Amino acid sequence: MKNNQRIHIIFLLLIGLTLAAFGTYAYNANTAGNAEQTNSIASAPGSTAGDCLQNGDPGTDSTLNGASNAETAQPAPVPSPTTTTYTVKSGDTLWDIAALYHTTVAQLQALNHLTSDALSLDQTLLVAGQADQGIKVAQQAPAPTPSRSGTTSRTAVLQYAAKYLHTPYKYGGTTPAGFDCSGFVQYVYKHFGLSLPRTAAAQASAGVRVDKANLSPGDLVFFKTGSSGIDHVGIYAGSGRFIHSSSPTSGGVIYTSLGESFYARTYAGARRLSY
Numbered sequence: 001m002k003n004n005q006r007i008h009i010i011f012l013l014l015i016g017l018t019l020a021a022f023g024t025y026a027y028n029a030n031t032a033g034n035a036e037q038t039n040s041i042a043s044a045p046g047s048t049a050g051d052c053l054q055n056g057d058p059g060t061d062s063t064l065n066g067a068s069n070a071e072t073a074q075p076a077p078v079p080s081p082t083t084t085t086y087t088v089k090s091g092d093t094l095w096d097i098a099a100l101y102h103t104t105v106a107q108l109q110a111l112n113h114l115t116s117d118a119l120s121l122d123q124t125l126l127v128a129g130q131a132d133q134g135i136k137v138a139q140q141a142p143a144p145t146p147s148r149s150g151t152t153s154r155t156a157v158l159q160y161a162a163k164y165l166h167t168p169y170k171y172g173g174t175t176p177a178g179f180d181c182s183g184f185v186q187y188v189y190k191h192f193g194l195s196l197p198r199t200a201a202a203q204a205s206a207g208v209r210v211d212k213a214n215l216s217p218g219d220l221v222f223f224k225t226g227s228s229g230i231d232h233v234g235i236y237a238g239s240g241r242f243i244h245s246s247s248p249t250s251g252g253v254i255y256t257s258l259g260e261s262f263y264a265r266t267y268a269g270a271r272r273l274s275y
Helices: 002-042 051-055 094-100 105-112 154-162 181-190 261-266
Strands: 083-087 124-128 208-210 220-223 232-238 241-245 253-257 267-272
Touching (some): 154 232, 154 241, 181 241, 261 267
Antiparallel strands (some): 083 124, 220 267, 232 241
8 A cells, every 4th residue: 555655656746747847848948939039030131229219210311221211201402592583674784683682793694594794675584582672773774963064964865875775786887787886985976966086096085084983974984905905985874884885795785884804904994075
């Protein structure tokens, strides 16, 4: 009887030990499987320890291996300068328009693919920025002070000259069919009964000399653009500008600023006529 009890007890102990060993093995196998799964996820392409923070941080790049997160806000594009249009009026120059929009003549030429400073009436220009309301581009010929003679005002001279804006340049031309520089000046003053020599060099001897700082509308302004002395002339229009028959590529009769580099560099003096 006692032997049977001992055998039974031993049998139960063996069963208990077997169950305990099996349980330990199952636990270890499950733990190893979880660790392997974790390591597999961590080593997957595109997965990093910072992905959660990155994807949850607005404004950061959430692209993983070329796939973008549609819920992440994209940065707004940087706006380009405001571009508007300007319609050329009588008497306008690139210099005036550039001053109005706080830009430069070179920038206007580049924006509009211009190869010269010539403008046409009603021409539409692209301009960057907003116009300064404190600056007005001349819409007609400047209004200078009357002459002392009391018979012909400088206003009348310049208004008459402005009638021929954009008349084509023609070498040797002396009529509205085409003017060269001195032919234009001669034609304008002939209308008011004043006879002037034919060439710019000869016209430089008419009237009396006047300093650049004391220029008045209606004065003749002269330039040395070549190596043979005075070879260009125009009529001072006030506000630092003059009207002249410029060249075939510049649009014929136009307004130009005395401050433009070419004319500032070649300026040769001025004469005041009595009329």
